[in-house]
Amino acid sequence: MRWFNLLKANTKKEYIELKRYLPNTIAMLLTFYIIFIGMFAGIQLIGDPSTQDSNIQYAIVNYIFWFLSFMIINSIGYEIINEAMKGTLEQLSMSPMGMWRIMTTRLISTTLINLVIVIVLLYLSMATAGQWLNIDVVTIAPILLLTLISMFGVGFIIAGISIILKQVQAFLQILQFILMALTFIPLSLSPMLAFLPFVKGIDLVREVMIHGATFSQLQVGDFMILGFNALIYFVIGLGVFLYCERVAMTKGLMAHY
Amino acid sequence: MEPIIEVQNLKKSYKKRRSKEYVHAVSDVSFKVNRGEILGLLGPNGAGKTTTIKMICGLLIPDSGTIRIKGIDNKEKRLKALRHISSVLEGNRNLYWRLTVKENLEYFAGNRGMSRKDVSEQIEDLLTKFNLKDKENELVNRLSRGMQQKLAIAVAMLAESEVILLDEPTLGLDVETGYEVREILKAIVRDYNRTIIISSHDMDVIQDICERTVIINQGKVLTDDRVENLLKLFEVRAYTITLGDPLSSQQQQLLLQKFPQHDYQQDAYQSSLNIELAKSEGIYDLFDVLQLNNTSVEAIDRKTINFEQIFMKIVKGEKQDAMVQSS
Numbered sequence: 001m002r003w004f005n006l007l008k009a010n011t012k013k014e015y016i017e018l019k020r021y022l023p024n025t026i027a028m029l030l031t032f033y034i035i036f037i038g039m040f041a042g043i044q045l046i047g048d049p050s051t052q053d054s055n056i057q058y059a060i061v062n063y064i065f066w067f068l069s070f071m072i073i074n075s076i077g078y079e080i081i082n083e084a085m086k087g088t089l090e091q092l093s094m095s096p097m098g099m100w101r102i103m104t105t106r107l108i109s110t111t112l113i114n115l116v117i118v119i120v121l122l123y124l125s126m127a128t129a130g131q132w133l134n135i136d137v138v139t140i141a142p143i144l145l146l147t148l149i150s151m152f153g154v155g156f157i158i159a160g161i162s163i164i165l166k167q168v169q170a171f172l173q174i175l176q177f178i179l180m181a182l183t184f185i186p187l188s189l190s191p192m193l194a195f196l197p198f199v200k201g202i203d204l205v206r207e208v209m210i211h212g213a214t215f216s217q218l219q220v221g222d223f224m225i226l227g228f229n230a231l232i233y234f235v236i237g238l239g240v241f242l243y244c245e246r247v248a249m250t251k252g253l254m255a256h257y
Numbered sequence: 258m259e260p261i262i263e264v265q266n267l268k269k270s271y272k273k274r275r276s277k278e279y280v281h282a283v284s285d286v287s288f289k290v291n292r293g294e295i296l297g298l299l300g301p302n303g304a305g306k307t308t309t310i311k312m313i314c315g316l317l318i319p320d321s322g323t324i325r326i327k328g329i330d331n332k333e334k335r336l337k338a339l340r341h342i343s344s345v346l347e348g349n350r351n352l353y354w355r356l357t358v359k360e361n362l363e364y365f366a367g368n369r370g371m372s373r374k375d376v377s378e379q380i381e382d383l384l385t386k387f388n389l390k391d392k393e394n395e396l397v398n399r400l401s402r403g404m405q406q407k408l409a410i411a412v413a414m415l416a417e418s419e420v421i422l423l424d425e426p427t428l429g430l431d432v433e434t435g436y437e438v439r440e441i442l443k444a445i446v447r448d449y450n451r452t453i454i455i456s457s458h459d460m461d462v463i464q465d466i467c468e469r470t471v472i473i474n475q476g477k478v479l480t481d482d483r484v485e486n487l488l489k490l491f492e493v494r495a496y497t498i499t500l501g502d503p504l505s506s507q508q509q510q511l512l513l514q515k516f517p518q519h520d521y522q523q524d525a526y527q528s529s530l531n532i533e534l535a536k537s538e539g540i541y542d543l544f545d546v547l548q549l550n551n552t553s554v555e556a557i558d559r560k561t562i563n564f565e566q567i568f569m570k571i572v573k574g575e576k577q578d579a580m581v582q583s584s
Binding site: 001002003005006008009010012013016017020021086087088090091092093094095096097098102246249250251252254255 | 271308311314315316317318336337339340342343344346347350351352353354355356360363364365366367368369370371372373
């Protein structure tokens with residue numbers, strides 16, 4: 001129940017802040033849409049007409065997932081920086097729930113709110129492009145869940161680094177391109193890429209949304225890799241975060257800089 | 258009385274940047290805080306107060322030493338110990354400025370795992386007691402600094418922790434709000450049976466609300482005593498006597514013999530005598546000297562020492578002298 005109260009409090013806070021910073025939120029969504037229009041126009045103008053539909057479909061899925069991963073992973077880093085600057089980070093770390101639990105609920109609440117935004121953007125993109133993808137919720141949901149857990153793991157690593165270094169804005173800007181590479185990269189390049197965080201998950205989502213694969217058509221091995229990635233990245237991420245938190249408490253880095 | 262906080266042999270050093278040297282922020286600090294007490298933690302800048310407070314809050318890990326909160330070691334069982342502690346370390350900076358007063362209270366309660374339903378009554382009570390009821394839907398960034406400070410304390414109260422640590426709770430507040438915050442702090446202990454540890458440079462606040470003070474300097478405890486004991490210890494029998502007539506040379510000679518530590522000043526309009534009497538010296542001996550020439554006495558003012566002066570004396574190492582004199 002304490003976990004649920006924590007999640008409720010953080011989801012409400014995220015939602016309120018999104019509403020209070022409405023112009024910022026609208027600007028962010030407009031930027032997303034304008035970049036998508038640019039990509040769409042680019043594919044139509046200079047892309048190979050024979051693969052145009054397929055390219056647009058790939059662009060939609062990859063771009064949507066890049067946006068989601070960017071919002072989840074980068075935002076946790078920015079949140080830590082902001083909390084440290086505001087002076088609230090110390091208050092968070094004084095909670096008897098533990099900062100890792102607060103960060104977990106922050107990641108979940110950010111994901112829940114951004115999933116709603118992403119769904120709206122997905123339909124907007126599909127409507128703009130006139131390309132309707134296969135939205136098989138039953139098949140996509142477990143893939144997405146396991147993929148998100150590995151994203152949370154990466155999010156924890158970013159949060160941990162941000163606690164110690166604080167001024168990581170430049171790194172976070174580079175990170176968005178790393179995330180872009182991870183979401184746009186096709187798994188056909190190398191099977192080993194499946195073990196990078198969320199590459200396998202996005203590949204499976206592409207199979208479902210673009211090629212219409214159903215749950216029964218997916219291999220057990222695919223889910224095993226997804227599960228393995230989710231577990232490993234989450235455990236590593238949490239371990240790094242807890243280690244960074246301890247370093248911060250030893251060196252006195254929790255206060256604003 | 259059972260102590261609610263026990264700090265023993267606390268040590269904390271920081272490595273200097275780009276150097277192999279260490280700064281010893283806290284060298285050896287030990288003290289106890291009893292339940293329902295308001296303790297003042299004092300010291301000049303860089304004495305180690307904030308480091309000590311942050312170690313008690315579990316925000317800093319000590320190099321050595323132990324901190325027990327309700328008997329729980331906050332190094333071994335940090336989260337369990339944190340259930341009994343809340344703090345206002347940076348005043349209004351501890352709040353979310355883009356949330357309203359009520360949203361802040363609800364958020365911080367939720368962050369400790371409490372449900373909105375569980376705390377709704379408590380929130381109403383705190384809003385009323387802290388005179389924030391009519392501002393409950395106001396964004397924090399639109400509140401005055403005093404109100405923000407009161408809200409930060411209310412947030413700490415909401416945690417239901419038995420110990421509240423406050424770092425400079427009246428810093429930057431106007432006189433009226435400063436007094437209001439003092440009254441709130443007294444009420445917290447009286448009505449809610451909480452224990453408060455305050456770190457402040459405002460000695461009036463400390464003298465007004467603290468029962469006991471721990472004064473630290475250079476990371477070490479200089480004194481741990483009740484405020485009234487310290488006031489008594491440093492009490493001086495010092496007087497300024499305004500005289501209607503100048504003293505004769507015979508009187509001045511006698512004064513020199515009997516009260517070598519006096520200061521006599523004479524100008525065209527009036528004479529004054531500043532004198533600090535030792536334990537063995539009586540004020541009647543002084544009057545005997547003044548009576549010799551029937552010197553008229555226009556006023557006698559007794560000098561009082563305030564807590565700020567006592568603090569300065571302790572920091573300068575004059576406590577031992579005072580103890581020797583008083584004994």
